[in-house]
Amino acid sequence: MATPSMILQPVFSETWAVIFGLFGLSGFILGWVAQRGNYCFINAMTSIFTTKSLERFGALLLLFGLTALGTGILTAFGVVPAVDQYFYNYFAGWYILVGSFIFGFGAAMAGGCNLSMLYRASSGYVQNWIELFGMMIGTYVFAVAIWPFQSYTMQAGILSTTSGGYVEYLPYLLFHSTSSLAVYVTTFIVALPLILLGVYFQWRTRNRWGKSLGGSTPGLPGIRALGSPGIPTPAETSSGLRLKQDVKDMLLLRKPYGTNLSTVILALDMIFVFLVGAGYTFNYLVITSSDGGRFFEYILMPLGINLFTNTPWFNDSLPIVDPSTLMVVMLCVGAFSASYLSGDFKIRIPKDKKRLVIGFLGGMLVGIGVRMALGCNVGLMWTNFGQLGYDGYIFLLGMLGGVYLAVKVQERL
């Protein structure tokens, strides 16, 4: 059997300026929607252990499932070549489990995942500025203290695969093929359980709320209205009007986006990047390499310090600039614009100064964790579901463990 290709094949003929610009646009959408939807991976996971709510975690599973479905179908129908889907699959090993555990713990302590840290920092939350700075320091600590050892285990294959790409592509692992049929079947094997589980978790939580609120189910009125064709009753008419009012309020930024609406837009954003970047660059959403590593390097450049000349990891893992740079900058611009236009923007300094120290230390752990895991909750976990790999499952498991530990620690603080 022939070895699958490892040569990228562009889908569109684009200039680099267009690619950078489109990645910037996707970053803007990501920041805007995450801010309006208050989308946070960490909140989704902590609520499982604190309020026993699976609503937001269900939305996360939906996000992963919809992403896998979208990218998988585009690949299965030949719109995007399979190589562009698996080319950037990372290595897998002990470091993903350990790193995601550290990341989950640190982020839950600091009060935000990589995505929410950036949009909250752009909305004026000082604690998240401190977390961001802590993350940069954590990245440096990782680079000098952990990376040399980790890269040795990766090269030697100690509890690690020794290459990524098609080796970690689920269609290849399951069917020893990257054909359209193999991708098609794998897409449904990955996406359907995630989507069904997500819907079930949300339904279960709403059902429980409905019972505890005496039958009145909170949630999206439009979804309930969809299931009732025929002559509208007064209740249906009022729910229709309410839906119209909700849409108007969301467009005028008077009301935040619902969790599921944000989920769908974010999944479409990932699919957009997957399509426009295919064959050129890492065609998925990514945050962490820029905000933790690259921006720390950038801050030091005007001082005449070039980390890329002599520091491990900085000198072999991080191009000076790539489309994710503009994506992260525009993420901050998008989040700032959304918070400013909706009137949410305000410099917020926590009254309890202990929160700042915890934010910094948590940020450091986030920096160490995401670098060990080779990516964050966006660039590795969410992305990997779109890549039809298995690293996302490992990351999800480790992150849940870290968040659980942080919840227990916070209960004792």
Added chain:
Amino acid sequence: MEEMEKAKTKAKSYPVRKVIAPLILSLFAIVWFQFSKVYLTGADNIALREANFAIYVTPEQLQGYLEATAWTCYIVVYVGLIFFWYGLVRYVESKEVSK
């Protein structure tokens, strides 16, 4: 009573932060572009000199980045200035009403 409430809302001063924030965003965009042009281009040259091709970015890519950043900068600056003027007018109006 309702009239008084309305008058109170009208008399409330427009927050200064809302006036300054778009200006800071515009300045950030300009600084970011200048930084990219000066320091990132310089860093790429150093990477080439040291033959470190793991981090070196090809001239086409770097030029594409600079071009996209320049356009983004124009958009952010123009939109930022529009919001700045709008905020400034609202701020002056609110001051006059409160007088």
